[in-house]
Amino acid sequence: MGLNRCIACGKTFTARAQSPQQSYCSNAPCQKERRRLWQREKRREDPDYRADQVQAHKAWLARHPDYWRQYREAHPEYVEQNRTQQRARRAEKSPEPVAKMDASIGTSPLKSGTYRLTLMSDDDVAKMDVWMAEITLISTA
Ligand SMILES: [Zn+2]
Incomplete structure (x- = not known):
């Protein structure tokens, strides 16, 4: 039984015998982070799960009408x-709803960061192909 390093807090811990690949330690904040990421991934890839969550949220709001106020x-x-x-x-x-061609010039330059690029067809419909691109701002001049 070896030591694993927790993805969340970075500390080493002893994995349970049943799950030697365990990547989060048992500290409450780390387990919370693990569940948060799991849920985010699940919402992203499982439309049924997403719909259930929306329904549950609506039902909860109906039971707590004053919550947001x-x-x-x-x-x-x-x-x-x-x-x-x-x-x-x-x-x-x-x-206008479509991305402007001159977004990278003028008064609001793109910020450096990772961007998702989607190919647009001639009729401005986004196609399914998506790329991730790292854009680095070199100069605003
Ligand atoms: Zn941890």
């Missing part, structure tokens, strides 16, 4: 952050 009252910083993000999304959406 109370949450907003208790967390004014959340309301403000939300408002700012919404304004940014709205500004991004208008005036």
Whole structure:
């Protein structure tokens, strides 16, 4: 039985005999992280699971109709952050729904980072092929 290194906290731990490949230690935050990532992956790839989650969330909200109103009252910083993000999304959406060709020049240069590229056909319909591309900003001038 060897020592494994926890993906979340980086500490070494002794894996259980039943699961020698165990990649998270038994600390509560690490287990929480493991479940969070598992759920995210599951939501991404399993439409039934995603639909169930949406249903469960709606049902829960129906049982707790005042939850968001109370949450907003208790967390004014959340309301403000939300408002700012919404304004940014709205500004991004208008005036046209398709990505602008000159997005990389002008006043708002692309930020360096990993981007997902989708091939558009002539009628502006996204095709299924998707690439990941690393874009590095060299100069804004
Ligand atoms: Zn850990």
